[in-house]
Amino acid sequence: MCGRNNVEKSGKRNVISELTELYDIKSAEDVQDALEDLLGDMPAGELSEHLGYTEYERSTNTNSRNGKKTKVLRSKYGEIPISVPQKIIKITYK
Numbered sequence: 001m002c003g004r005n006n007v008e009k010s011g012k013r014n015v016i017s018e019l020t021e022l023y024d025i026k027s028a029e030d031v032q033d034a035l036e037d038l039l040g041d042m043p044a045g046e047l048s049e050h051l052g053y054t055e056y057e058r059s060t061n062t063n064s065r066n067g068k069k070t071k072v073l074r075s076k077y078g079e080i081p082i083s084v085p086q087k088i089i090k091i092t093y094k
Helices: 002-023 028-051
Strands: 068-075 078-085
Touching: 002 028, 028 068, 028 078
Parallel strands: none
Antiparallel strands: 068 078
């Protein structure tokens, strides 16, 4: 089990290293900008996975998207605004 934990830690370090380089993180503000980007994309991705199609893609699925709303996450780095998909609407055709 000890080897597995080392592999997980190594993987996390690699991801953190890549993000640090990608976002050129040097301050807490840089961390906040990175978190805003990362957290802002997650809800839309989860909804796409749930519905089985991406935003603006045509689908025969009877569930559809209903826009987005803004929410604010509060962290020790400050407030992070994110867009969250609204409720899924089930459309029934007659």
